[in-house]
Amino acid sequence: MANALVVRKGTNLARRLRTQRAAQYVRMSRELQRYSIENQRAAIAAYAATNGLTVVRTYEDQGRSGLRIKGRPGLIELIEDVQSGQADFDQILVYDVSRWGRFQDTDESAYYEFLCKMNGVRVVYCAEIFKNDGSFLSGMAKYMKRGMAAEWSRELGVKVHTGHCRIASLGYRVGAPVGYGLRRMMVDEGEHPKGQLERGQYKALQSDRVRLRHGSAEEAAVIRCIFDQFVNARQSYSEIRRALNDANIANHNGRPWTDGMIPTILGNENYIGKTVYNRTSRRLGERLVKNPAHAWVHGAAAIEPIVDPDIFARAQKLLAERRVEIRKTRC
Structure with missing residues (x-):
């Protein structure tokens, strides 16, 4: 034993x-x-x-x-x-x-x-x-x-946000993705193109930057047509959306257009050569919040304009009027 x-x-x-x-x-x-x-x-x-x-x-x-x-x-x-x-x-x-x-x-x-x-x-x-x-x-x-x-994490978030604001003020693209008819081009410190960034791709080097570039000539024509139909023909979002889908023109995701996409196109300052950063923010995983206009960061001469600035300004006035009408209808 x-x-x-x-x-x-x-x-x-x-x-x-x-x-x-x-x-x-x-x-x-x-x-x-x-x-x-x-x-x-x-x-x-x-x-x-x-x-x-x-x-x-x-x-x-x-x-x-x-x-x-x-x-x-x-x-x-x-x-x-x-x-x-x-x-x-x-x-x-x-x-x-x-x-x-x-x-x-x-x-x-x-x-x-x-x-x-x-x-x-x-x-x-x-x-x-x-x-x-x-x-x-x-x-x-x-x-x-x-x-x-x-x-x-809080301190890092503040530092990163400050850096992003500075980069955006210089006309570089911060964040992704981009709107219809636009592309992201990665450039080095000397502004030499290094390649186009597709959806889901990001730059690997901190010294690299991202510039906006035009898409195809056909897409630019569609953008101008949307502005023309809205400003000059006074068509509604639904009428513009219906015309695009009837013509088998896909949106930037390759899918049919919706009514909500039209005002997004009409309010995008990229189409007059400017970048806008910090319209919204989400600090440390909190809820997405809309920032006041004075907090927005504008970068001028970021890309060649697709739409005439006068047409764009008239579109903004009409958009504001539409928003007022929608609020009255809901009330």
Whole structure:
């Protein structure tokens, strides 16, 4: 009987084995290289080896923002596994507090960690100098780190927005996509064309810029026709839309036109050679808001005009009158 397995009363073998097993959660958005997935894995592996842990699960969010849990399938799956009781580990190894998330409400970050704790799974921040042991000092350190992570995102958002406004004021295109009859051309620092950007494509180098370019001559003719029908023929949005679709002219998405697309064309300053940025904004994933006219950023001489400025000005006056009529009708 010398080799017999002796189990002491009250010993939970499954629990004993589980305490040597851990999962790792890694996340990277578009931040500094030191936060790369590979670097996080290396730091977590070193921590696991030092503490006698075996990493048995990996939950990963590659190229995902840490502002919220939405859009982070890795973290969502992790929380679901923990809450369902399917987790075969009792520790989650994370590089640091910011990789868990840069939640703008620090209570949200604490909430997801609390869900794990309530289900017997502890979150460990491997690169932090404090131990996540539930002590007063640990709680204070986490609170400060969560606030710093959130503030980093807020400061970065302000800096990025300021940079975008400056670039837009120089006549470059900021954002995507563009309207009907327009194209995005990537240029280098010397304004030399590097290629046309298709839908879903973005420039790779920070020093590159995006200029607007005309589409086909046929598209330019359609744009002028829309303005002519609206300003001179005084046709309604529905009449213009119907004429375009009857002529089998597709919109910029290759689909039939709708009434709502017509005023969008008529109000687009790109067609008189200008760019306009910051009409709307969405800060840190909040709701999209319309900005007042004084906050708009105009870039002149960004592209050769397609429509005569006088025709465009007359169209804006008619658009304003149409909006007033619509409001009266609704009232």
